[in-house]
Amino acid sequence: xxxxxxxxxxxxxxxxxxxxxxxxxxxxxxxxxxxxxxxxxxxxxxxxxxxxxxxxxxxxxxxxxxxxxxxxxxxxxxxxxxxxxxxxxxxxxxxxxxxxxxxxxxxxxxxxxxxxxxxxxxxxxxxxxxxxxxxxxxxxxxxxxxxx
Numbered sequence: 001x002x003x004x005x006x007x008x009x010x011x012x013x014x015x016x017x018x019x020x021x022x023x024x025x026x027x028x029x030x031x032x033x034x035x036x037x038x039x040x041x042x043x044x045x046x047x048x049x050x051x052x053x054x055x056x057x058x059x060x061x062x063x064x065x066x067x068x069x070x071x072x073x074x075x076x077x078x079x080x081x082x083x084x085x086x087x088x089x090x091x092x093x094x095x096x097x098x099x100x101x102x103x104x105x106x107x108x109x110x111x112x113x114x115x116x117x118x119x120x121x122x123x124x125x126x127x128x129x130x131x132x133x134x135x136x137x138x139x140x141x142x143x144x145x146x147x148x
Contacts, residue, residue: 021112031058039106052090053099055140056083060107064116070123077120085138 024033032040036057044050059079066072087096108114 026061032061033107036061036103036106043102048090049087049099052083052087052139053103055086056080056100057103057107059083060103063120064107064113074123082138085135086140089135089138 024035026033028034028037030037032054040050040053040057044053059082063077063080084096084100087099091099108117
């Protein structure tokens with residue numbers, strides 16, 4: 001089953017446009033690609049969940065667009081854990097795992113984006129990062145009023 005999923009991903013990547021920049025199109029300059037923003041708006045109706053998903057997506061986008069820098073990769077990784085903790089706080093660990101899988105598929109939809117993510121993982125290889133608790137403080141300040 002996993003092999004089929006992997007082959008399907010490879011097929012999708014081969015059909016995806018080649019040479020598309022990692023950053024993609026973000027016309028409103030909110031830190032999330034327009035196609036990802038559209039996906040979030042259609043999929044997540046609950047305001048708290050949507051706010052936490054937006055935090056996760058913004059961080060993920062920033063992470064892959066700054067993948068050349070080891071320092072930024074480490075910093076973005078810490079912020080990524082915060083975003084995941086916010087999602088866990090707002091939903092559950094199981095729902096967060098599902099959301100994370102879906103968002104990764106939406107965000108890493110080209111070869112260039114997958115390669116950027118791979119570069120980040122190489123930068124993080126051997127590093128140790130601690131993760132905070134799943135609390136309201138894990139959520140970005142502009143989301144705190146949205147989240148209980």
